[in-house]
């Protein structure tokens with residue numbers, strides 16, 4: 173979380189004028205010689221971005237009557253973090269979004285920090301009726317005035333409800349519903365209906381642990397337990413938890429997953445989201461035995477090992493007939509989010525993903541892949557069955573496809589202890605590398621060679637890595653490219669890396685470098701995603 177920028181009105185007008193002039197200067201030419209500004213060059217085609225202003229965490233996500241709702245931490249008046257609102261967008265498919273009116277504004281009790289929403293189908297809160305169930309949002313009030321006094325009890329939990337399917341919201345008259353028990357970092361409530369124990373449960377990040385609360389009516393909350401004080405990644409406040417039951421793929425076994433973001437402390441620096449798998453008895457969450465055997469050796473597992481997927485949580489109220497756990501994260505990192513070279517708006521969300529839980533040889537792991545709805549946006553497909561790779565082989569370039577939005581899939585066979593390097597590049601020497609270093613046992617993304625990196629010392633100072641923990645000689649990889657982001661789903665989504673980049677000229681070629689040993693690149697499928 174960042175400090176608050178304060179601008180006087182004149183300063184703000186002056187800055188806007190400068191930005192308009194700068195934007196004009198920062199224009200560039202695409203292949204068809206059309207002049208585009210940085211705003212257009214950097215705005216993704218199919219990842220959600222706010223029309224203008226600042227955005228961070230996804231908030232209050234629910235599905236109702238055919239629409240996915242996505243609220244988000246938003247400061248509409250500037251392109252850096254400030255007094256937080258909940259912005260709001262809706263979509264029929266999680267890919268094409270319509271930005272709606274702001275859902276929640278800050279008020280005299282504080283800024284509106286992160287939280288979640290649920291559809292109160294049985295009207296347990298009494299805010300609506302069975303015929304018109306209320307949507308109930310829970311969020312943290314951050315009292316910025318109190319925070320400045322040196323007090324530590326400046327964050328509390330509050331609720332609001334909507335009786336018109338999420339379009340307008342009324343704050344509850346007796347807020348806060350959970351007062352601060354003298355914990356400085358006490359925030360980000362996420363509610364789930366626990367059908368197994370017939371109760372609402374809410375998880376909250378409280379300093380270095382997750383606290384679980386339960387309720388029958390979404391208003392009165394009882395503290396149930398705490399989790400994680402000595403588990404997983406620590407060293408910075410935990411933020412934005414999510415907690416839900418999920419079926420283990422291919423079985424009837426049910427487990428509970430806790431997503432728990434931490435900033436800083438991610439595997440490649442800055443913000444990231446770890447997860448825990450275990451059992452929940454209605455009060456207490458216990459780490460699964462397969463992890464618990466030697467807790468000293470327990471290493472954090474990460475939803476995404478790239479630098480740009482933070483504070484991600486799941487949608488509530490997905491119908492049983494669908495049954496998916498649908499996730500979206502904020503595609504940035506607090507290390508540099510306020511400095512990235514977009515001016516009018518800042519930050520995008522990740523591609524929405526379906527989370528699954530698998531058990532591979534006694535280890536529970538989350539796998540994630542882009543939602544199937546993305547496939548509707550494929551406008552052209554190029555398939556190559558088997559590629560012979562000599563030196564640097566171009567797999568596809570701009571003579572065949574518009575390289576800005578792609579969904580690339582391939583299988584690699586016969587892998588040895590070698591390095592397998594893929595490159596997305598252009599003639600102006602901008603290049604994103606990603607691949608598999610099987611010799612030193614890591615997957616990677618390397619954005620060092622992209623033109624815009626100097627806005628932050630830690631944006632591209634290192635290659636980002638994810639550990640390879642199993643042996644394999646064959647692997648499937650899927651890559652989603654959208655102008656300023658790369659999301660790599662290694663091994664069918666068992667290891668994911670998401671990173672943003674800012675190239676001042678569009679990429680125009682996707683290639684692979686020959687490795688020392690021979691291998692097969694098979695079933696290459698490159699899908700053009702149509703720009704909207």
Ligand code: FRU
Pocket residue numbers: 173228229245256285286312359360411412483
């Ligand atoms: C995470 C976070 C949350 C907080 C919000 C404020 O990115 O710091 O803990 O609620 O951002 O914008």
